[in-house]
Amino acid sequence: MxxxxxxxxxxxxxxxxxxxxxxxxxxxxxxxxxxxxxxxxxxxxxxxxxxxxxxxxxxxxxxxxxxxxxxxxxxxxxxxxxxxxxxxxxxxxxxxxxxxxxxxxxxxxxxxxxxxxxxxxxxxxxxxxxxxxxxxxxxxxxxxxxxxxxxxxxxxxxxxxxxxxxxxxxxxxxxxxxxxxxxxxxxxxxxxxxxxxxxxxxxxxxYAREPQVRATGPLEPVMAWVLDNLPEPLSLERVARQAHLSPRTLERRFRAETGESLQSWIARQRVARARALLEDSALTVTEVAHATGFGSSESMRRHFRAQVGTSPQAYRAAFRAPVA
Known part of the structure; x- marks a missing residue:
């Protein structure tokens, strides 16, 4: 049959x-x-x-x-x-x-x-x-x-x-x-x-796009300052000084307003900036790492893979057309 x-x-x-x-x-x-x-x-x-x-x-x-x-x-x-x-x-x-x-x-x-x-x-x-x-x-x-x-x-x-x-x-x-x-x-x-x-x-x-940052609470000024200074070292202590708060108070308020730690939020913003540069600029991967504050291409690769699920090189190959 x-x-x-x-x-x-x-x-x-x-x-x-x-x-x-x-x-x-x-x-x-x-x-x-x-x-x-x-x-x-x-x-x-x-x-x-x-x-x-x-x-x-x-x-x-x-x-x-x-x-x-x-x-x-x-x-x-x-x-x-x-x-x-x-x-x-x-x-x-x-x-x-x-x-x-x-x-x-x-x-x-x-x-x-x-x-x-x-x-x-x-x-x-x-x-x-x-x-x-x-x-x-x-x-x-x-x-x-x-x-x-x-x-x-x-x-x-x-x-x-x-x-x-x-x-x-x-x-x-x-x-x-x-x-x-x-x-x-x-x-x-x-x-x-x-x-x-x-x-x-x-x-x-x-393929996911990181939502645009729309800080509206008391931390809006310091979050805007962080975004303007992503290439620089941004320790909790330095950001706390900018916010005129103790590190412990800043971390507590940041978690209450965003649901995550300050350093986790900064890493996400750096990866989002790196994605934009990999798509739109001719900077090398190492140059992108320094331009976004990761300090080294290895550090950027680690955070990039954790958030995006692929490497910076593979991401660029997929999302940036080859130069004619």
Missing amino acids: TKPRHRVAIVALPGTFVLDLAVAAQAFGRRPSVFTKIRDEARAPYDVVVCSPAEVETSLGFTIGDVAPVSEILTADTVVVPGLEAPWAPQHPDVLAAIKQAAADGKRMVSLCAGAFVLGQAGVLDGRRVTTHWALADEFREAFPAVLLDEHAMYVDDGQVLSAGGMLASTDLCLHILRSDHGQSYANDVSRVLISPPHRVGGQAQ
Whole structure:
């Protein structure tokens, strides 16, 4: 007897991100004709269906009308939920019920980008480790406190539940699933069609933007002074003198206002300044280290990797175009 083909249901909801949906459809669905130059495959190894309660207006404003009913979710072996514009909004109860039932039946559940919010609303994430887009981490933690969020991961494989970070991290996760289902060689061949690396080094931290400093409390003047003097040695004692406070009082007030120590905050600001210089200047890594107050390239590498998840050299290679 012929083994039943693995069925993938992609759940399309109002405001679905077109790129997420397209990545899933391309990774699991019909192969482009150029794939025959790489691998002799008559059909993709999956049957793919797009499910929705009704016609779907996507994030780009056009409508997808060729959709299957939500009940098709229950026939799938893998359920994929792409990201969407307003993931915190309450989703259609029939969709949530079908997703919850599919998870209870042991089906593989996959969220792409903000699609993790939908799985969270369906109640299938409690106690699990997942990721979502780094910019939505605060909203996700507030909505689902029982879920273990790793916002720095490119994707997370937690067994039955798999999740991807930002939109293009969806490609990384889909290739990971192909690798798990059909081996590294098969995933590599699909990556060759997509012109995407089979596995990217590092996580979302290298893409996250440090929020702009908006000090409004009593420490605003001294924080502004620190930012103006980042290249200089900034011990707790020196900053305390500038603030006309004792070191102990400054540290206590700083933690109360920012939630972290003064030196931790200074290190984050130096890394943020280093990222900007690595992207926009021609300074060497050593020169960037001195310009941001780290004192040595080794010190900067240590703090940079801890915060960004990659090295300054790798970060520059990814975020600064080569000079023509």
